[in-house]
Amino acid sequence: MTVFKIAVISLLVGAGLSFVNITAQDILGSVGLSPLELWIYMIEFRDWAIPNMILGAVIVVPVWLVIYLFRPPRSG
Template sequence: MLRMLSTLLKIGLASLLTGAVLAEFDVSANDLLAQAGLTPQDIADFAVRTYQWALPNVILGSLIVVPVWLVIYLFRPPRG
């Protein structure tokens, strides 16, 4: 858990520093999106479509994975 938090902190710090450097060169998120042919609304629409696709699939998969995991967990030999 500590390793994951450390990694997230490093990613956040790297993103902050990169954003500060880009801001010094007067580069904005809208500029980068425009060069890619996208708008903030396109990104928001993509995020919504991704969520609408992923959520039912996660629920469907969990209907199989969770009971199988529970059975394996219950019948595992004790540790220690």
């Protein structure tokens, strides 16, 4: 549900910015980025994040599983 709310608000804000003739390139240019540079940074982040998420999951998932299995049953 939260993702849907974020999508709707993003659409409304994007429509408002478009109405006053502000583009994504304008905003990126004001911070010194081009769309291609942003794309490259996103790919570099993905390439860094996925292996680190897998590495963390090797520890977190078994610990969570043990805690879940040995937790006392909930009442009601």
